[in-house]
Amino acid sequence: MTTIKEKAKDLIKVDRRDSKLALAHIYVAFIALFIGGLCGLLQVLVRSGKFTLPWGIGYYQILTIHGVLLGLILTTYFILGFQIAAMSRTSGTFTNKQRLIGWIGFWVMTAGTVAASIMVLLNEASVLYTFYAPLQAHWIFYVGMALVVVGSWITGIAQIMKYVEWRKVNPGQPSPLLSFMVIVNMAMWLICSLGVAVEVVFQLIPWSLGWVDKVDVLLSRTLFWYFGHPLVYFWLLPAYMVWYVIIPKIIGGKIFSDALARLSFMLFLLFSIPVGFHHQLTEPGIDSFWKFLQVILTMMVVIPSLLTAFSMFASFELRGRQLGGKGLYGWFKKLPWKDARFTVPFIGMAAFIPAGAGGIINASYQMNQLIHNTIWVTGHFHLTLATTVVLTFFGAAYWLIPHLTGRVLTKQMNKLAIIQAIIWSVGMTIMSGAMHIVGLMGAPRRSDFSTYGGAQQATEWIPYQVAQAVGGTILFVGIILVLYIVANLLWFAPKGETEFPIGEVSEHAEKTPMWLENWKIWLTICIALILFAYTVPIIDIIQNAPPGSKGYKLW
Amino acid sequence: MSKKSEKDSDLKGTLYSVGFVGLFILISWFMAFYLFVDRF
Ligand code: HEM
Numbered sequence: 200m201t202t203i204k205e206k207a208k209d210l211i212k213v214d215r216r217d218s219k220l221a222l223a224h225i226y227v228a229f230i231a232l233f234i235g236g237l238c239g240l241l242q243v244l245v246r247s248g249k250f251t252l253p254w255g256i257g258y259y260q261i262l263t264i265h266g267v268l269l270g271l272i273l274t275t276y277f278i279l280g281f282q283i284a285a286m287s288r289t290s291g292t293f294t295n296k297q298r299l300i301g302w303i304g305f306w307v308m309t310a311g312t313v314a315a316s317i318m319v320l321l322n323e324a325s326v327l328y329t330f331y332a333p334l335q336a337h338w339i340f341y342v343g344m345a346l347v348v349v350g351s352w353i354t355g356i357a358q359i360m361k362y363v364e365w366r367k368v369n370p371g372q373p374s375p376l377l378s379f380m381v382i383v384n385m386a387m388w389l390i391c392s393l394g395v396a397v398e399v400v401f402q403l404i405p406w407s408l409g410w411v412d413k414v415d416v417l418l419s420r421t422l423f424w425y426f427g428h429p430l431v432y433f434w435l436l437p438a439y440m441v442w443y444v445i446i447p448k449i450i451g452g453k454i455f456s457d458a459l460a461r462l463s464f465m466l467f468l469l470f471s472i473p474v475g476f477h478h479q480l481t482e483p484g485i486d487s488f489w490k491f492l493q494v495i496l497t498m499m500v501v502i503p504s505l506l507t508a509f510s511m512f513a514s515f516e517l518r519g520r521q522l523g524g525k526g527l528y529g530w531f532k533k534l535p536w537k538d539a540r541f542t543v544p545f546i547g548m549a550a551f552i553p554a555g556a557g558g559i560i561n562a563s564y565q566m567n568q569l570i571h572n573t574i575w576v577t578g579h580f581h582l583t584l585a586t587t588v589v590l591t592f593f594g595a596a597y598w599l600i601p602h603l604t605g606r607v608l609t610k611q612m613n614k615l616a617i618i619q620a621i622i623w624s625v626g627m628t629i630m631s632g633a634m635h636i637v638g639l640m641g642a643p644r645r646s647d648f649s650t651y652g653g654a655q656q657a658t659e660w661i662p663y664q665v666a667q668a669v670g671g672t673i674l675f676v677g678i679i680l681v682l683y684i685v686a687n688l689l690w691f692a693p694k695g696e697t698e699f700p701i702g703e704v705s706e707h708a709e710k711t712p713m714w715l716e717n718w719k720i721w722l723t724i725c726i727a728l729i730l731f732a733y734t735v736p737i738i739d740i741i742q743n744a745p746p747g748s749k750g751y752k753l754w
Numbered sequence: 755m756s757k758k759s760e761k762d763s764d765l766k767g768t769l770y771s772v773g774f775v776g777l778f779i780l781i782s783w784f785m786a787f788y789l790f791v792d793r794f
Pocket residue numbers: 236237239240242243262263265266269270273327328329577581584585589643644645646647670671672674675678
């Protein structure tokens with residue numbers, strides 16, 4: 200029999216068997232970062248006009264690898280690995296059955312990843328990571344992507360089982376905040392990925408196998424974006440978990456409010472899904488009323504986003520003042536800037552300010568025409584995903600990996616990690632800045648280098664494309680550095696104990712009301728909103744379907 | 755300074771910071787809006 204005290208102590212360290220499962224995910228994530236990053240470097244070089252790919256490799260093949268590996272594989276694997284560790288740390292060690300389910304999910308995902316990657320490498324699937332019809336890939340690519348999604352469901356179920364078990368053992372108590380957040384993210388993922396699963400299984404696979412020869416492009420894109428927007432929140436919420444729960448502990452402060460954190464996560468669940476049309480604002484065939492409605496719902500995410508901003512500033516300020524910071528901004532200087540676990544995610548947070556502002560512009564219905572399909576969009580999500588999210592994940596990796604491997608982050612590595620983040624910011628400011636500006640000048644995204652027959656407008660883009668290449672090359676140096684640090688933490692760093700930091704809630708915070716964890720209420724509202732936003736337009740899309748399209752291989 | 759007024763000014767920096775974020779968003783949005791009106 201273990202006493203409660205012993206049990207509490209057990210919880211502090213992630214069990215070794217759970218560590219292995221989490222680490223397996225993290226390995227794949229960083230392999231994806233290396234290959235995807237290399238492709239990113241090649242892309243910026245090609246687009247500068249000064250470099251052509253050797254051996255007949257196509258630009259779109261490289262771009263597909265970059266998008267799939269970084270947008271889909273790196274993110275999903277890192278997130279699931281992080282969440283497994285987080286559940287194990289805050290809700291207790293997985294049971295053997297739960298862990299086995301986790302491993303099954305991992306191998307299903309990995310089989311899918313390998314299958315899809317092989318088809319891309321064979322140049323049978325250069326359809327980019329959104330795999331829009333009527334571009335048609337080899338069926339094995341779609342089956343691979345479907346397996347990635349199904350595998351993530353299986354791993355997600357293991358996490359949910361852990362949560363259900365915790366709730367049963369602790370009736371009437373709010374679950375640990377981090378576990379709660381993991382489950383919100385998993386719930387969102389399960390609900391949204393249903394859309395892409397339907398698209399792939401019922402539309403793309405039969406069509407790529409030749410069982411049917413035409414595909415309804417409008418429906419497939421609508422199903423994709425029903426998934427595609429929550430996808431970006433699936434990336435972002437784990438970063439928010441780090442900000443809300445981990446960072447306060449690292450800076451020696453407290454979580455500003457448990458209730459506020461839970462409320463903002465639930466609001467993200469509600470307002471992340473019924474909004475996919477904001478990616479289809481220029482799409483013919485969707486009634487403008489429903490686009491407008493989804494634009495309104497999109498703008499609602501401003502509320503939890505500003506709640507988050509407020510909560511972050513508040514916990515920083517409270518801590519900084521505790522340390523003797525005076526005046527309006529004296530507290531800011533008192534923060535632990537020399538600690539990579541804080542500074543690296545902090546840079547990510549700062550990047551979210553321009554990123555969020557850009558997002559609001561993108562979603563402003565008619566104003567979307569200004570930026571639609573221009574490289575502004577690429578500049579935008581290299582701030583959100585490739586800076587805010589990724590730097591937060593790097594910052595988390597610097598304690599998570601050594602915690603899982605039983606090693607420590609040395610002083611030199613800590614310093615290198617801060618340098619890495621600075622290099623990343625410099626490279627990204629140049630690359631993303633150039634992308635934003637030249638996007639407003641009309642330069643398209645997802646295009647190989649072209650002079651467009653010497654057109655005046657396209658000539659004006661070239662200096663910015665060179666700037667992109669400069670920024671992108673600096674970023675690639677950043678990728679090499681982070682991989683060096685990660686390799687060190689995996690295999691070479693000195694053995695020792697590293698803390699898995701979990702913040703405590705401020706004693707001034709209100710008690711968390713239980714309705715915040717009443718899934719019946721939240722899931723009902725969530726599904727009601729989805730039905731409200733999608734039922735009529737989908738019926739409309741199906742009843743007035745455009746003529747189906749045969750498949751194209753344009754690469 | 756009395757204890758009370760110290761407590762009042764506790765989260766002043768936060769208030770200004772969030773205000774700054776809001777302002778930044780508004781300014782960027784209006785700049786884009788200006789471009790939009792100019793072009794379309
Ligand atoms: C060395 C660092 C990187 C460089 C130089 C780079 C460069 C680029 C460029 C130039 C494009 C657009 C190409 C085009 O539209 O023609 C692109 C697209 C993209 N990047 Fe990156 N990137 C880097 C890192 C990342 C990271 C870390 C992520 C995500 C974690 C990421 C995610 C994406 C995604 C999802 C796309 C969209 C692909 C598509 O439109 O199909 N990138 N990248």
